[in-house]
Amino acid sequence: MRILVVEDEPLLADAVAQGLRQEAHAVDVVYDGGSALERIDVNDYDVVVLDRDVPVVHGDKVCQVLAERKADIRVLMLTAAAGIDDRVTGLTLGADDYLPKPFAFRELSARVAALGRRARPAAPPILRRAGISLDPYRREVHRDGRYVPLSRKEFAVLAELLRADGTAVSAEKLLEKAWDENADPFTHAVRMTILKLRRKLGDPPVVLTEPGVGYRIR
Numbered sequence: 053m054r055i056l057v058v059e060d061e062p063l064l065a066d067a068v069a070q071g072l073r074q075e076a077h078a079v080d081v082v083y084d085g086g087s088a089l090e091r092i093d094v095n096d097y098d099v100v101v102l103d104r105d106v107p108v109v110h111g112d113k114v115c116q117v118l119a120e121r122k123a124d125i126r127v128l129m130l131t132a133a134a135g136i137d138d139r140v141t142g143l144t145l146g147a148d149d150y151l152p153k154p155f156a157f158r159e160l161s162a163r164v165a166a167l168g169r170r171a172r173p174a175a176p177p178i179l180r181r182a183g184i185s186l187d188p189y190r191r192e193v194h195r196d197g198r199y200v201p202l203s204r205k206e207f208a209v210l211a212e213l214l215r216a217d218g219t220a221v222s223a224e225k226l227l228e229k230a231w232d233e234n235a236d237p238f239t240h241a242v243r244m245t246i247l248k249l250r251r252k253l254g255d256p257p258v259v260l261t262e263p264g265v266g267y268r269i270r
Contacts, residue, residue: 053098053168054229057081058088058114059130060106068101071157072164076191076204076211078232085109089117096228097125099167101160102147104131112145119146126167128160165189179214182258182270186214195253205230206249209242213259213269222266 055072059065060083069079080095082088086108092100100118104111111129118125129147148170149163179186183196191207193200202210208230212221223242231241246267250259258270 053077053164054096055079055164056088056091056095056097056100058083058085058100058106058111059103060084061103068157068160071161073232074204075161076208076230077164078208078228078230080232085111085114088114092118092122092125097122099126099128099164101128101130101164104129115145115147126170128163128167130155179211181214181218184210184214184253184258184269186211195258198254200252202249202252205241205245206252209245210249213267216268218268218270220262220266220268225266 055077057065057069057072057079059068059081062083065081065083069081072079080091080097082091083106085106088100088102088106089109091097100114102111102114104115106114111131115127115129118127126148127146128149128151130151130153132153148167151160151163177187177189179188185194186192186207188211193202193207193210209226212226212229226242226245230245246259246261250257253259260268260270262268
């Protein structure tokens with residue numbers, strides 16, 4: 053998924069982002085609400101992890117804007133205030149879920165994954181096509197029963213291709229979903245990742261190139 057972390061404590065924000073990246077997500081980080089609104093205007097996020105008390109533009113306002121403009125983005129609101137009234141207010145503003153600080157990263161990760169499933173059309177728990185099976189929760193891939201070890205980027209790209217169910221996915225879309233905003237759109241990162249995927253998945257080739265369109269699974 054493409055995730056935006058909005059948190060004014062840099063150490064916490066960066067730790068959350070690093071943990072989510074280890075789970076093959078593309079993660080951008082900002083430290084105030086104004087920067088969050090700028091990113092949201094230009095990037096297609098699945099989930100926003102939003103601290104309620106960020107500066108410049110308060111998290112409540114960011115949440116309201118998201119609810120009005122980007123109804124398909126799911127919001128996990130974080131706050132040090134754990135009272136029932138605070139949780140109810142956050143949900144009323146448009147947040148999809150609420151997590152009080154301090155929290156365990158495992159719980160945040162599970163909540164983000166659950167919101168991500170709601171942000172996109174329902175998909176089978178295990179993605180299957182052309183002899184490939186991908187388990188997004190165990191982060192395992194098999195082809196014709198053979199385990200295929202993949203890097204985080206290779207796994208993320210393959211998941212997007214499988215979700216497309218045989219239709220072509222553009223290199224731009226893959227870059228958007230599997231890399232963060234620091235990725236250079238003029239690099240050959242997607243092409244090199246596709247080449248590595250083909251080699252690891254083996255013969256006969258199942259990742260096809262549609263010239264001028266993108267890539268698809270046979």
